[in-house]
Amino acid sequence: MPGASMISESWLWAGWAAAAAPFAAFGLILFLLRKRPGAAAAVSLAAVAISMVCALYLLICCVDTEVPLRSAVTWMISGDTVISAGIHLDGLSLLMLAVVCGICLLVQVYSLGYMAGDPGFARYFAFMSLFAGAMIFLVLAPTVVQLYIFWELVGLSSYLLIGFWFEKFSASRAGKKAFVMTRLGDVAFLAGLLLLLVRGGVMDIAALNSGAAGLSSGMITVSAVLIFGGVIGKSAQFPLMTWLPDAMEGPTPVSALLHSATMVAAGVFLVARLFPFFSQSDAAMVFLLAVGTVSMLMSATMAMVSRDIKQVWAYSTISQLGFMLMALAAGGYFAGVFHLVTHAGFKALLFLCAGMLIHALHSNDMFAVGQGGARGLKIPMLCMAVGAAALAGIWPFSGFASKEAVLATLANLENPAWLIAGLAGVFLTAYYTFRLVFILVFPAGQGQTRAKDPARGVGYAYNAMAWPVLLLAFATLVAGFLAAPVRHWLAVGGPAHEAVHGPAWLAPLSLGLVFAAIALAWAEFGRKNASRSGFVERVPVVAQLFARRWYLDDIWGWAVSRLLDRGAAEACRQSDNRVIDGFVHSLAGAAVASGRMLARGHRVMIQARLMIMFAVVFGLTCIMLIWG
Amino acid sequence: MIVPYTHVILLAALLFWAGMICTVLRRNLIMLLLGLEIMLNAAAVAFVGAGLHLQQIEGQAVALFILAVAAAEVSVGLALIVCIYRQTGTLDPECIESDACELE
Numbered sequence: 195m196p197g198a199s200m201i202s203e204s205w206l207w208a209g210w211a212a213a214a215a216p217f218a219a220f221g222l223i224l225f226l227l228r229k230r231p232g233a234a235a236a237v238s239l240a241a242v243a244i245s246m247v248c249a250l251y252l253l254i255c256c257v258d259t260e261v262p263l264r265s266a267v268t269w270m271i272s273g274d275t276v277i278s279a280g281i282h283l284d285g286l287s288l289l290m291l292a293v294v295c296g297i298c299l300l301v302q303v304y305s306l307g308y309m310a311g312d313p314g315f316a317r318y319f320a321f322m323s324l325f326a327g328a329m330i331f332l333v334l335a336p337t338v339v340q341l342y343i344f345w346e347l348v349g350l351s352s353y354l355l356i357g358f359w360f361e362k363f364s365a366s367r368a369g370k371k372a373f374v375m376t377r378l379g380d381v382a383f384l385a386g387l388l389l390l391l392v393r394g395g396v397m398d399i400a401a402l403n404s405g406a407a408g409l410s411s412g413m414i415t416v417s418a419v420l421i422f423g424g425v426i427g428k429s430a431q432f433p434l435m436t437w438l439p440d441a442m443e444g445p446t447p448v449s450a451l452l453h454s455a456t457m458v459a460a461g462v463f464l465v466a467r468l469f470p471f472f473s474q475s476d477a478a479m480v481f482l483l484a485v486g487t488v489s490m491l492m493s494a495t496m497a498m499v500s501r502d503i504k505q506v507w508a509y510s511t512i513s514q515l516g517f518m519l520m521a522l523a524a525g526g527y528f529a530g531v532f533h534l535v536t537h538a539g540f541k542a543l544l545f546l547c548a549g550m551l552i553h554a555l556h557s558n559d560m561f562a563v564g565q566g567g568a569r570g571l572k573i574p575m576l577c578m579a580v581g582a583a584a585l586a587g588i589w590p591f592s593g594f595a596s597k598e599a600v601l602a603t604l605a606n607l608e609n610p611a612w613l614i615a616g617l618a619g620v621f622l623t624a625y626y627t628f629r630l631v632f633i634l635v636f637p638a639g640q641g642q643t644r645a646k647d648p649a650r651g652v653g654y655a656y657n658a659m660a661w662p663v664l665l666l667a668f669a670t671l672v673a674g675f676l677a678a679p680v681r682h683w684l685a686v687g688g689p690a691h692e693a694v695h696g697p698a699w700l701a702p703l704s705l706g707l708v709f710a711a712i713a714l715a716w717a718e719f720g721r722k723n724a725s726r727s728g729f730v731e732r733v734p735v736v737a738q739l740f741a742r743r744w745y746l747d748d749i750w751g752w753a754v755s756r757l758l759d760r761g762a763a764e765a766c767r768q769s770d771n772r773v774i775d776g777f778v779h780s781l782a783g784a785a786v787a788s789g790r791m792l793a794r795g796h797r798v799m800i801q802a803r804l805m806i807m808f809a810v811v812f813g814l815t816c817i818m819l820i821w822g
Numbered sequence: 823m824i825v826p827y828t829h830v831i832l833l834a835a836l837l838f839w840a841g842m843i844c845t846v847l848r849r850n851l852i853m854l855l856l857g858l859e860i861m862l863n864a865a866a867v868a869f870v871g872a873g874l875h876l877q878q879i880e881g882q883a884v885a886l887f888i889l890a891v892a893a894a895e896v897s898v899g900l901a902l903i904v905c906i907y908r909q910t911g912t913l914d915p916e917c918i919e920s921d922a923c924e925l926e
Binding site: 800801804805808 | 842845846847849854915916
């Protein structure tokens with residue numbers, strides 16, 4: 195049908211445009227517009243707006259298609275293995291495309307206000323474009339190799355953005371930490387990919403998902419667990435989780451982007467992308483379930499004692515990502531992806547609100563911000579309350595719908611321990627979320643609230659920040675009701691799945707837990723004569739354990755200093771000194787010694803040798819005279 | 823030719839022998855150079871004699887070349903010897919760059 199092919203061609207063009215526009219903006223800003231911040235921001239915003247329009251167009255059009263569309267060129271041929279590069283449009287990739295573009299667009303508009311006057315304004319927008327472009331190509335990737343390449347590019351651009359204020363030592367260190375820790379997981383990911391390539395010879399995502407590789411089940415388990423290593427690094431899961439809380443050293447809009455739609459979402463997206471492949475191996479899925487559960491509970495406890503607003507949200511990101519991985523590992527494809535989408539919305543909202551408060555009150559500490567008059571800033575406080583309600587999972591906010599889907603999936607597992615862990619996570623999430631909200635809204639010394647700054651709450655920067663926040667708050671309100679269309683979209687070219695219904699008592703139980711947690715937080719931080727210290731802080735040992743992140747950083751530091759610095763590096767140094775240098779030195783020594791020996795021959799006894807020479811010449815002459 | 827050719831060649835051989843002995847046996851760099859000069863001149867004598875004997879002028883021409891080469895060689899050689907003396911403080915060819923003489 196020529197008509198149909200023409201339509202699908204226009205869709206592919208839209209896909210290519212969505213992917214290429216941010217990259218074009220990145221190049222343009224980097225090479226031409228570095229000295230012109232206004233133009234740079236305009237180019238970057240225009241590019242991501244183009245991507246957004248294309249994404250929405252595709253999302254609306256592609257609902258009716260049955261077969262996933264793809265446009266790919268052969269990139270590499272080696273023997274029987276053909277690796278192609280291009281774009282692959284199906285329900286999952288288009289849904290993620292729309293989420294990524296939407297969050298990027300809103301965050302960039304917000305950055306106009308937040309980053310105004312920064313000397314690196316143009317550079318900032320160049321990196322933002324690179325970030326967006328890399329993530330868009332990642333979600334559209336048709337092969338695992340392309341996904342891996344852009345996966346690394348996402349890591350690179352997040353490193354650049356976390357260390358954006360590189361003159362600050364802590365920022366450059368946080369950037370390095372994020373880069374190195376995610377790279378640690380990526381080594382496992384690459385090993386898994388190579389294993390797939392060598393054993394199966396198939397890199398195509400669709401082929402892997404349909405089981406065309408013909409791998410044995412043991413091989414699938416090994417490669418899946420190795421690929422999960424990459425997911426653990428990227429999505430900051432146990433034990434590589436500690437880079438994410440440090441990553442807030444970057445500008446707040448970067449954190450918003452990083453925590454919602456781009457960087458950490460890539461890990462969960464990978465699991466969803468290869469979901470049918472992974473579900474062939476039960477052992478790998480149980481591994482993932484355990485990792486997700488441990489990360490979720492661990493980071494939730496860390497969030498309970500943190501005093502830094504952004505750090506609380508960072509811990510909650512780890513916790514929610516663990517929740518998504520639990521859902522996917524339990525077989526809830528829809529639940530995991532839907533939670534990813536709603537989480538992207540409300541987590542971006544929470545970070546952007548936190549950014550507004552930090553921008554206005556110049557502090558990250560929640561007690562200082564509360565006393566500085568956070569409740570006077572109506573828009574960020576109200577929107578943050580909306581985001582917090584969504585994070586805690588209160589009806590009708592978006593988090594409720596997706597969290598119920600996840601819990602329903604967990605409830606269908608045979609082992610009730612997973613569901614109990616999930617419910618504990620729900621309780622802790624609601625507790626630390628509303629602890630933060632109550633501290634901000636009801637600061638300890640209410641009488642001493644500082645006199646209001648007349649310039650606060652108005653102006654260009656405030657408006658540029660307020661609009662994206664309001665839009666996101668609106669999205670958080672309505673996204674919970676989009677479960678049915680999301681389910682429909684995901685069915686396009688995605689794995690077959692059925693709606694999962696948990697038992698009837700599940701929703702009231704989880705809501706009850708949420709309200710119990712909120713009541714606990716109110717009793718400790720909200721009411722008039724509250725002690726303003728959590729129940730955890732009454733046990734100093736446990737509080738210390740949570741505040742030090744379960745000593746994970748110390749364990750990593752010990753491992754690095756012991757194994758890398760003193761072990762591997764020392765061994766390398768010794769081998770360099772003894773073996774390599776020793777070989778070269780002995781070679782040079784032998785050359786010098788033989789030179790000395792040869793020199794002895796020509797430096798002395800000139801006359802003796804002259805005599806011999808004369809004798810020889812004389813002898814030769816005689817011989818020639820006699821026999822010649 | 824008044825002097826017989828054989829005598830000329832004999833003279834050249836004697837001169838060459840004397841120069842060779844001087845070069846090989848004397849333990850002084852200047853004398854060594856002198857021996858070389860004597861050997862060169864012996865060759866020149868032989869050339870001149872042969873040129874006369876064979877009635878060819880090239881023999882004398884080569885003798886002139888030898889004179890020029892000898893002059894150049896002496897100047898370079900003496901300069902080198904002066905340098906060597908300044909550096910080592912000795913003109914004994916056996917002692918230069920070796921520890922043989924310092925033991926005495």
